[in-house]
Structure formats: C-alpha cells, structure tokens
Amino acid sequence: MDGKQTTQNISTILTEVNTLLSRSMGMKAVLCCSLIPLTNMTLVEWAITLKDKPVCKLSYRGDTKETRKTNCTDERITFRPDQSPDLQIDPVAITHEGYYECIMAASDGNFHRRYHLQVLVPPEMTLFLHKNRTAVCKAVAGRPAAWISWSPEGDCVTEQEYWGNGTVTVWSSCRWSDSNVSAVTCSVLHLTGNKSLFIELLPGHRIQGYPASPLLIILYVKLFLLMVILVILGFVLFQRISTGGQVHLLRHAWSTCPNPSCQRNRQGHGEIFNNKNFLDREMVSASPHQVTSAAFSSFLQGPKPLQAYPSLSSSPPFVLG
Missing domain, CATH: 2.60.40.10 (Immunoglobulins)
Structure with missing residues (x-):
C-alpha cells in the first residue's frame, strides 16, 4: 500500500517538457534545466546526443559536490552546476544540432526537460x-x-x-x-x-557584368593584330612606290639636262648618277624629297669628287648602258 502510494506521488511530481530551440550559427545558446533552487537539488544530469558522436553525459551530485564528464570533448559546451544547472553553448556550430536532455532530482520531486536544438545558417x-x-x-x-x-x-x-x-x-x-x-x-x-x-531587365542588350565568351575575345585580338600587320605592310609598300617614283624622275631629269650648265655638271657627276646602286642606297637612307633636292643641288652647283659619296665605296659602280 505504501509502495503504491509512493509511486503515485513521484509520478505526479515528475514533470517533462519538450522544447524546440533554434539558434543561428555563431551565436550563444543557453539551455535551462529547471527553476528548482540549487539548495534543494540532489542530482542534475545532462545527456547530449549529437549526430555521429557518442552520447555525452555531464552530471553533478549536490551532496558530494562532484562533477563527472563522459564522452564530452567539446570545449564550447560548458556546465557549471555550482552556479547554475543550465547548459551553455558558445558559439553555436552546425555540429551542435541534436538533442539535449536534463534530468534534475530534488527533495520534493524530479524534473525532466528535453531540447531539440536546431542550428540556423543564414543564406x-x-x-x-x-x-x-x-x-x-x-x-x-x-x-x-x-x-x-x-x-x-x-x-x-x-x-x-x-x-x-x-x-x-x-x-x-x-x-x-x-x-x-x-x-x-x-x-x-x-x-x-x-x-x-x-x-x-535590359531587352536587346548583353547582360551587364556577364563575362564575354573567351572565343570572342580571341577573335578580337586576332583581328586587331591583322589590322596592325596590314597597316605596316601598307606603309612599307607606299615608301617603296614613292621612292621608286622619285628615282625615276631624278634619272629622267638627269638624262634630258635642258641647259648648258646642267650638261657641264653632268660630265662631272656622270659616274655617280649613272650608278644604280648609289641611287638605290641614297633613296633608302633619305626621304624622296631630300634625295631629289640633294641631287639637283649637287649637279647645279658643280661636280664633286667621288669621295663625297661614301655609299659608292662599298660596291663597284654600275654604269647604265
């Protein structure tokens, strides 16, 4: 009779609470066990069940002031029963998501609280x-x-x-x-x-900030290099055409020689201006305008010695027939 009555009283006093607790990753979580005063507490125990880990148990006996830890290695989970029976997690990580159970025994009854801790991560x-x-x-x-x-x-x-x-x-x-x-x-x-x-939304336009195709970039680079090569070839061709025209005019003016003064100078410069290699070198080293002016001023001012033309020293004269 007394045993049945005692069992009935304990079951009446025993209280169980299930709580869903959500905390953001990196924040602090405090899990409360009970409002029972510490002076009336005889035993408090936390059982922590996490994914892929053995159950961690933290227990404290009020009569002996003894604290025990079993399979508990996470330093972010702290339990200070001399101050409070609550459990603290700081900071909360994804690995802390799981179930936390607190069982508290006191002189006037037992208390059981169970948490499901959900860890939130903002996207x-x-x-x-x-x-x-x-x-x-x-x-x-x-x-x-x-x-x-x-x-x-x-x-x-x-x-x-x-x-x-x-x-x-x-x-x-x-x-x-x-x-x-x-x-x-x-x-x-x-x-x-x-x-x-x-x-x-930008209709009819390429998306701002969207990266261009690598193949398109390569095509642009090749077109740019092709344009540069064409410009260089055009410039060289223009120089050759312009130089050849000036040489032709110079030879034509020298061969016709319309006045006596020119003919006298022709006798002194004939060896030079009939030399094809000499004219070609001079045209390469100077602009067409410079060669034409130098040539005409040369034979109008009178004959000069052969040493005045260094370019003739590197090759024998070639006299036009």
Missing part, C-alpha cells in the same frame, strides 16, 4: 541577369532551405542542391516575356531573416 543571396530577359536568384548554403519568391511573377524554375554539412542552396530562374516588365524583385525568406533585391 548568402545573389541576383543576376541571364539571357533572353531571364533573371537568376540564389540563396546559397542556408540551413534550413530558404524559400524564394518573385515580384511580378514570371515563368520560373526552382531547384535545390544539398551540401554535406547540412546546408542547402536554392536557386530560382525566371523569365518574363512581357516587354512591359522593366524591373523585377527577388525575395528570400528564411528563419534567420528575409532579404530582397531588385534588378532591371
């Missing part, structure tokens, strides 16, 4: 344009998965990618065929907070 949001009036909105590495909405609504496709650490990347690609839609807004909804970004 990184991006929004960019794609081709054909299409925009792509991403919520990268969030925990749990974010929800994406558009304003105005378009023709959308949404996909998810799951990562090994439990985070999820969600991206939504939307296209607007209505040309009256000039700007759109993407909203990312998450337990850690909501974000919105807007972007303008």
Whole structure:
C-alpha cells in the first residue's frame, strides 16, 4: 500500500517538457534545466546526443559536490552546476544540432526537460541577369532551405542542391516575356531573416557584368593584330612606290639636262648618277624629297669628287648602258 502510494506521488511530481530551440550559427545558446533552487537539488544530469558522436553525459551530485564528464570533448559546451544547472553553448556550430536532455532530482520531486536544438545558417543571396530577359536568384548554403519568391511573377524554375554539412542552396530562374516588365524583385525568406533585391531587365542588350565568351575575345585580338600587320605592310609598300617614283624622275631629269650648265655638271657627276646602286642606297637612307633636292643641288652647283659619296665605296659602280 505504501509502495503504491509512493509511486503515485513521484509520478505526479515528475514533470517533462519538450522544447524546440533554434539558434543561428555563431551565436550563444543557453539551455535551462529547471527553476528548482540549487539548495534543494540532489542530482542534475545532462545527456547530449549529437549526430555521429557518442552520447555525452555531464552530471553533478549536490551532496558530494562532484562533477563527472563522459564522452564530452567539446570545449564550447560548458556546465557549471555550482552556479547554475543550465547548459551553455558558445558559439553555436552546425555540429551542435541534436538533442539535449536534463534530468534534475530534488527533495520534493524530479524534473525532466528535453531540447531539440536546431542550428540556423543564414543564406548568402545573389541576383543576376541571364539571357533572353531571364533573371537568376540564389540563396546559397542556408540551413534550413530558404524559400524564394518573385515580384511580378514570371515563368520560373526552382531547384535545390544539398551540401554535406547540412546546408542547402536554392536557386530560382525566371523569365518574363512581357516587354512591359522593366524591373523585377527577388525575395528570400528564411528563419534567420528575409532579404530582397531588385534588378532591371535590359531587352536587346548583353547582360551587364556577364563575362564575354573567351572565343570572342580571341577573335578580337586576332583581328586587331591583322589590322596592325596590314597597316605596316601598307606603309612599307607606299615608301617603296614613292621612292621608286622619285628615282625615276631624278634619272629622267638627269638624262634630258635642258641647259648648258646642267650638261657641264653632268660630265662631272656622270659616274655617280649613272650608278644604280648609289641611287638605290641614297633613296633608302633619305626621304624622296631630300634625295631629289640633294641631287639637283649637287649637279647645279658643280661636280664633286667621288669621295663625297661614301655609299659608292662599298660596291663597284654600275654604269647604265
């Protein structure tokens, strides 16, 4: 009779509470055990069950002031029963997600509290344009998965990618065929907070900030180099044509020699100006205007010795027949 009555009283006093607790990664979490005063407490124990880890147990006996740890190695989880029976996690990491149970025994009854700790990771949001009036909105590495909405609504496709650490990347690609839609807004909804970004649609234009094709860049470089080569070849060809014309005029003027003074000078310079190699070298080393002026001033002023023309010393004279 007394044994049955004692069992009934304990079951009446025993209280159990289950709580879902959400904390963002990097923040501090405090898990309360009970409001029972420490003076009345005889035993408090925390049992921590995390993914892929053995159960960690932290216990404290009030009568002996003894604290024990079993399979507990995470220094971010602290338990100070001499101050409070609560458990503290600082900072919270993804690996801390799991179940935390506190059992507290006191002179006037027992108390049991169970937490399911959910670790939240805010996603990184991006929004960019794609081709054909299409925009792509991403919520990268969030925990749990974010929800994406558009304003105005378009023709959308949404996909998810799951990562090994439990985070999820969600991206939504939307296209607007209505040309009256000039700007759109993407909203990312998450337990850690909501974000919105807007972007303008640019019909008929390449997407701003979208990288150009590598093949197109190579084509531009090749066209530029081809233009440079053509300009150089054109310049060289022009110089040769211009130089040849001046030589022809000089030889023609020398052969016709319309006045007596010119004919007298012709006798003194004939060996020089009839030398083909000499004329070609002089034309290469000077502009057409300089050669023509030098030649005419030379035979108008009178004959000069052969040593006045250094270019003749490197090759024998070639007299035109």
